[in-house]
Amino acid sequence: MWNNKTVEITVGVFVAVGLAAFFVLAMQVSNLSAFANEDGYLLEARFDNIGGLKTRAAVTMAGVKVGRVDSIGFDNETYEAVVQLKINHQYNTLPKDTSASIYTSGLLGEQYLSLEPGGDMEYMLENDRFKITQSAMVLEELIGQFLFNKAAEGEDK
Amino acid sequence: MIALLRSLGRRAIGFFERLGRANLFLIQVLAGLPSLIPRMGLVVQQVYSVGVLSFLIVAVAGLFVGMVLGLQGYNTLIDFGAEESLGVMVALSLVRELGPVVTALLFAGRAGSALTAEIGLMKATEQLSGMEMMAVDPIKRVIAPRFLAGFIAMPLLAAIFSAIGIFGGYFVGVALLGVDDGAFWSQIQSRVDFNEDIVNGVIKSVVFGFVAVWIALYEGYDAVPTSEGVSRATTRTVVNTSLAVLALDFVLTALMFD
Numbered sequence A: 001m002w003n004n005k006t007v008e009i010t011v012g013v014f015v016a017v018g019l020a021a022f023f024v025l026a027m028q029v030s031n032l033s034a035f036a037n038e039d040g041y042l043l044e045a046r047f048d049n050i051g052g053l054k055t056r057a058a059v060t061m062a063g064v065k066v067g068r069v070d071s072i073g074f075d076n077e078t079y080e081a082v083v084q085l086k087i088n089h090q091y092n093t094l095p096k097d098t099s100a101s102i103y104t105s106g107l108l109g110e111q112y113l114s115l116e117p118g119g120d121m122e123y124m125l126e127n128d129r130f131k132i133t134q135s136a137m138v139l140e141e142l143i144g145q146f147l148f149n150k151a152a153e154g155e156d157k
Numbered sequence B: 001m002i003a004l005l006r007s008l009g010r011r012a013i014g015f016f017e018r019l020g021r022a023n024l025f026l027i028q029v030l031a032g033l034p035s036l037i038p039r040m041g042l043v044v045q046q047v048y049s050v051g052v053l054s055f056l057i058v059a060v061a062g063l064f065v066g067m068v069l070g071l072q073g074y075n076t077l078i079d080f081g082a083e084e085s086l087g088v089m090v091a092l093s094l095v096r097e098l099g100p101v102v103t104a105l106l107f108a109g110r111a112g113s114a115l116t117a118e119i120g121l122m123k124a125t126e127q128l129s130g131m132e133m134m135a136v137d138p139i140k141r142v143i144a145p146r147f148l149a150g151f152i153a154m155p156l157l158a159a160i161f162s163a164i165g166i167f168g169g170y171f172v173g174v175a176l177l178g179v180d181d182g183a184f185w186s187q188i189q190s191r192v193d194f195n196e197d198i199v200n201g202v203i204k205s206v207v208f209g210f211v212a213v214w215i216a217l218y219e220g221y222d223a224v225p226t227s228e229g230v231s232r233a234t235t236r237t238v239v240n241t242s243l244a245v246l247a248l249d250f251v252l253t254a255l256m257f258d
Helices: A004-029 A032-036 A139-156 B002-080 B083-124 B127-133 B138-176 B181-191 B194-221 B227-256
Strands: A040-047 A058-061 A064-075 A080-088 A099-104 A111-116 A132-134
Touching: A004 B002, A004 B083, A004 B138, A004 B181, A004 B194, A040 A064, A040 A132, A058 A080, B002 B083, B002 B138, B002 B194, B083 B127, B083 B138, B083 B181, B083 B194, B083 B227, B127 B138, B138 B181, B138 B194, B194 B227
Parallel strands: A058 A111, A099 A132
Antiparallel strands: A040 A080, A058 A064, A064 A080, A099 A111
8 A cells, every 4th residue: 555645645636637627627618718808898789680699699890709799688668679799999999880780600500790880980989879780680581571572573474 | 916015015115214224324424524624634545545546447438438429529510511519519518418427427336336345345344343342433434534535536537527528529520530620619618608517517526426425335334244245235336326327417407407
C-alpha cells in the first residue's frame, strides 16, 4: 500500500482534474462565456409578426453578428411585438434610418434579425426605435397568397 | 397453490423489509456524516479508492463514447448537410444524458461492487462486530466516509467523462472527418445553455452518485455474512444500481427538460 502522502496527492490531483473538467464544460462548451462579455446598448424594434424569433437570437449586419435579441414583448395597445436588441458598443454608428428585418438562416434554420443601414447622417442612440421594420416571413401566409393569386389568374382567363 | 401464494407474500414482505431497512440505514449514515469533520483523512483515503481508481475507466470510456457519437452523428448529419451541428449533438448528448448515466453505470461496476464486497467481507469476518465491541460505531468509522467519498467523486467523474467525450467527438469530427473547427465550437457555445444543460447534468450526476453509493453500502452492510452472501450482494449492487440509475434518469429528464 502506498503511504498516506501519495494517496492525498493523487486525490488532490483527481479533484483538480474533475473541477477542471467542470470548468471546461462551463467556459468552453456552454454559453456562459458568451454571456459574460455581452455589453452593449439597447434599441427597440416593433414588428407586426416576429414569426419564430427567440430571445438571444443573433442580430447581424452585412452578415456579421453585431448583437443579440435581448427581450421580446407585446404592446397591448398597438398589438405589435416589441423586440429589444442589444448591440455591442463597438458598433455605435448605425444611421438613424437603419431598417430591421427578420430572416431565416437556411431553409429551416433559426430566425435572426438583420439590420440594413440607411443614409442618415445621425446615429442611433440608446433606446431609439427603428422606423422601418420588416416582419418575419410566415410560410403558410406565403403559400396562401400564392394559391390565392393562382386562383385569381384562373378567373381572369 | 397456497404454497405459491405464500412464497409470493414472503417475497413481497421481504422486499418491503429490505426497502425499509435501506432507508433506516440511510438515515443512520446521514446522521453519522457530521462526525467526519475532524476525520477528513478517512474521506480522502476513500476518495482515492472510489474516485481516483475509477478515473481511468471513466476517462477511456468517455473518450470512446465521444468518438462513436462523433462518427455516428457525422454519418447521419451529412445527409442533411448539417454536419456543422455535430458538436452540438455530441455535447448535448454527453452533458445531458450519457455523461451522468454511463458514468453512474461504470461507477456501479467499478466502485460500487468493490464497496459492497469490502463491507460484506468486513461483516463476514466480523470486523464490524469487532468494532462495535470496542465501542467504535462502524457506521461512522467505515460507512460514512465511503458514502461521502462516493458523493464527492461521482459528479467529478461525470464532468471528466463529458469533457473528455466532447474532445473525443472533436477529434473524430474535426481532425478525422473534416468538420469546420470554428463551427464545431461556436455551434456548441450558442446551443448549450449553462443553467439548462450543464447544471442539470451535474444535478443528475449528484443524484446518481448518491443512489449508487447508498445501494452499494447498504447491500454490503446487509449482506448475508458468508462468501456466497457477499457474492450475491455484489451482484445485487450492480443490478439494482443500474436499474435505479436508468429509471431515475427518466424521471429526472422528464422533470428537467419539459
